[in-house]
Amino acid sequence: MKLTLSALILSVALSFTVFAQEGGKADPDRAVKGSGMPAGWSVRPDRGTADQEQFTIAGDVYHFTMGPAATFYRADWTKSGNYTFSARLTQTKAPTHPISYGLMIGGSNMGAANMSYTYFLVHNSGEFYIANWEGTRPTAVQPWTANAAIAKQGNDGKQTNTLGVQVQGDNVIFTVNGTEVSRQPKSKVHADGLFAFRIGHNLDVDVDQVKR
Numbered sequence: 001m002k003l004t005l006s007a008l009i010l011s012v013a014l015s016f017t018v019f020a021q022e023g024g025k026a027d028p029d030r031a032v033k034g035s036g037m038p039a040g041w042s043v044r045p046d047r048g049t050a051d052q053e054q055f056t057i058a059g060d061v062y063h064f065t066m067g068p069a070a071t072f073y074r075a076d077w078t079k080s081g082n083y084t085f086s087a088r089l090t091q092t093k094a095p096t097h098p099i100s101y102g103l104m105i106g107g108s109n110m111g112a113a114n115m116s117y118t119y120f121l122v123h124n125s126g127e128f129y130i131a132n133w134e135g136t137r138p139t140a141v142q143p144w145t146a147n148a149a150i151a152k153q154g155n156d157g158k159q160t161n162t163l164g165v166q167v168q169g170d171n172v173i174f175t176v177n178g179t180e181v182s183r184q185p186k187s188k189v190h191a192d193g194l195f196a197f198r199i200g201h202n203l204d205v206d207v208d209q210v211k212r
Helices: 002-022
Strands: 041-043 056-057 061-065 068-076 083-091 099-110 116-123 127-134 136-144 159-168 173-178 181-187 193-199 206-212
Touching: 041 173, 056 173, 056 206, 061 193, 083 099, 099 159, 116 159, 116 173, 127 181, 136 181
Parallel strands: none
Antiparallel strands: 041 068, 056 061, 061 206, 068 193, 083 159, 083 206, 099 116, 099 193, 116 127, 127 136, 159 173, 173 181
């Protein structure tokens, strides 16, 4: 009975995770009119089309105004072997419920039925999440986990955190604001391939201080 109950709790938690990331009937994607991707960039929305996302670049600041959740990437941003990738992400307005945003690594076959990548996210309540996206659905590597290193959303609705990924040999190290929050075997994630950003639905997010 205890095992059955645990399995039920896990199933509900995973369902909520997917709902919280992708949105649902209680919080439909807002109407956003995009103006096309900046030169060299592509987007893979979880649903809908690319013109439902607004993505602009001003100097070294990437600004995302989201309809559906989406993964952004470009063909010349690719890494393999040992590397580091980090960026400061700022949620500029309070979401209607915890919605995540962060980094994407190890992307391949983007937009195809067999696409895959790993993403590392935070949301406004001070938790992080690591998952592998394979095909059409994510599989959790590290479930939502609270960590004191994560700056929570302030009274003004803003939240700023620097997320980092470092690949060292067989280890993939995930950091928030310079603090290691998770270390995973490289065999459990997608580390080699495209890298960039994943932003949740209905969010307004600025990204800067990108180090790659």
